[in-house]
Amino acid sequence: MKKSLLLSSLLALSLIAPLAKAQDSLMIRKIYDEALVNGQAYDNLRYLCKQIGPRLSGSANAQKAVEWSKKLMESYGFDRVYLQPVMVPHWVRGAKEEGKILFYGTEISAAICALGGSVATPAEGLKAKVVEVNSLAELQTLGESAIKGNIVFFNRAFDQRFIETGQAYGTAGDQRNAGPAAAAKYGAVGVIVRSLSSKLDDYPHTGGTSYGNGPKIPAAAISTIAANKLHECFIYWPKGTPNSKPRFMPVEFYFKQNCEMLPDVQSYNVVGEIKGTEKPNDYITVGGHLDSWDLAEGAHDDGTGVMQSVEVLRVLKKVGYRPKHSIRAVFFMNEENGHRGGTEYARLAAANKENHIAAIETDEGGFTPRGFSFSDVNDSFLKTVNQRWKPLLEPYEADRLTRGGSGTDIEPLKSQVPGITLIGFRPDSQRYFDIHHTPNDVFENVNKRELESGAAAIAALVYLIDQQGINFK
């Protein structure tokens, strides 16, 4: 009896499996056709970038973006569109920033910008001797005697050998995230951090820094070109310097910034939802973050991500797909400097006893899709998704299914919703850190087809999860 059951199951499977695969293949083709031929993500992104623009948490633009996003989702006729209130920090950059290298009687102008969350310099600016270090470890080795009263210059460059630039960002990032707090502990009066960039150019890259509970000193990013100039002051004589002069003159730096932290502001995550036909309390979330840094339009970071997220729901609806699980597009607020939106979304998911089976974040730019990374999964899981889903995604060149990170906004779901699978959308990474957190992160640097095929790849994955579940652990 058992044997015949098994046999008939196998028989059924051998008939059904190819049929199911063919259906999946057809549906994914439909999804891509809709996204590539009638895609709306690009036009939506143009509006967000050009009609709204920079939208740092707490700003008037961020509020405009929330209101417009809600209307956009409503226009698509999703089953439910709503805002999730969340209080967010409100940091402002203030007036024009200025940086100068002072060396051997000359002033060399240096492109800087305050790091997000930094305090201001005194109104007249801050000038001090520079101590260059390559790591937090080197800072510690030098200690208070070398650091006190000086400006610390963190100058470790991106390691270009990494194939994925996110890894270079990851290994250089502690200088910006934790460098200022660490330097302040040893009595530094200010911090200059080499921009976290793959590129040699004259744009400083902003980004958040955190003081923790320690003293707060002004901290700025410096462009990679200016960082190289500053570094060279420690090596070379300026041209024409007479040999009789002392070998080492102190290198000084001057900078001025007027940023400040204002009281928290009421803001919102924006949520759109298509109700599941079979398991309405089981959710698959797709999201990016609506806030951006203040220096640019936040096109790739993360306008592309939010516009792909809503496009996923639009496309699935348009091709007539009725999901079994509820599918949500979430525009998270405050990824850049607080993670408050993601934290609140996870808290509410737990409080409302929602069963989230998977969440996908798209926050690595709207570049050509490579695949997806799955967080904290075992070999058996990877084997299963590669057997089942890789062949379906391969014709679209979005089939690299690996173990890896997911995204800052969805990470809090891990501890709040047991059993959830967190997934990161992985576009090609080569260009991201050229423009990340700079004035160059603008709509013009987004390619329509790259953006659209990213949305299609995510929609395809959502479809597969909805059809087959993702409990492969």
Next chain:
Amino acid sequence: MKKSLLLSSLLALSLIAPLAKAQDSLMIRKIYDEALVNGQAYDNLRYLCKQIGPRLSGSANAQKAVEWSKKLMESYGFDRVYLQPVMVPHWVRGAKEEGKILFYGTEISAAICALGGSVATPAEGLKAKVVEVNSLAELQTLGESAIKGNIVFFNRAFDQRFIETGQAYGTAGDQRNAGPAAAAKYGAVGVIVRSLSSKLDDYPHTGGTSYGNGPKIPAAAISTIAANKLHECFIYWPKGTPNSKPRFMPVEFYFKQNCEMLPDVQSYNVVGEIKGTEKPNDYITVGGHLDSWDLAEGAHDDGTGVMQSVEVLRVLKKVGYRPKHSIRAVFFMNEENGHRGGTEYARLAAANKENHIAAIETDEGGFTPRGFSFSDVNDSFLKTVNQRWKPLLEPYEADRLTRGGSGTDIEPLKSQVPGITLIGFRPDSQRYFDIHHTPNDVFENVNKRELESGAAAIAALVYLIDQQGINFK
């Protein structure tokens, strides 16, 4: 005896194979490190684009590019650097081009540019009624009675559903390549071709057209935006047109261009060579084309290709690799409007009895690498390269090894050198046809890391072919 030999071979293989794989893996890592950390392709490309610029065959710039390229190769100390003389066509665009849609008493300016090889319009320009068609088949159906004396407007757009944009280019391309000749046969007085582009913008894309032995009529590309405007004249009334007016007014087009074909000019392929230590008369060729269209800097088409080709040799030399086979970097001349360089290279290979085992062309832009396509190979070949080489290229995300095309410049080798394997380098294709053959094909649109990792991927493949051969058929 046989059995024990087999056993000992297997035993040896089981010890040697992992070791060889580890060595391959280490060498490929070295190649990437050199290309990504000390790469020179980007600076070389900047020189070619900014100091030389557009370099259509027969132009003074093309000659400058030949001379500079030879010096560049010589500076790298390759074993042999030389020029291969080849006569090339010399087409010039002439003075400012102009296009206008004439409809219902209004003039709508339309961005056009002459197709390469086209004849001029009369000096005062050419004006005629427009007949819009979507294909050569439709042209044939309409026939002489509908076409004679008119301007044919080929308006079939890129099919955005193709994942690889090269396929969209391939299926729309007959309109530009063969459309003017076909229309002339039916008595058309001129041809306007919708730009072969993925993008909706106002840049016309030039490119070669061929009249064959038929009559020659002026042919121009029209920007996709202007093509849409022209198309709309056949559908819509202009705003405010009284209903009493006749439903169909003739749509006319006016254009003026002063291009001409001058006598052939002496030009050259530029060749650099590292001599093989074991099989010096067995060659592996890596190449791109040095000529470009006249409208831009030919950055992606094909400055990146030639700079990657020479970088392959530089990197292999720099990491201390002594190849068994002779390795050549070839900068082909006249890919864009004649293929004379590639044809001559193949002729000389046969005449000199050179045994070419493989040739790789990089002429699809300097975008992030996806892999390689192998021309005219069987399943067993594909299986072998995927088993042996895919795992080694996978960490670099350049591991899509498929059946497919190679490149225009190396194709003539097929008939001249029996047994050669032709290979195309396949970068990501999404952005290529936004800028292809337009003024936007400039250095600024090339990403350093994408360019460099392409050079590294090709160098890795050359290394693997040199080590293992490629006779897998």
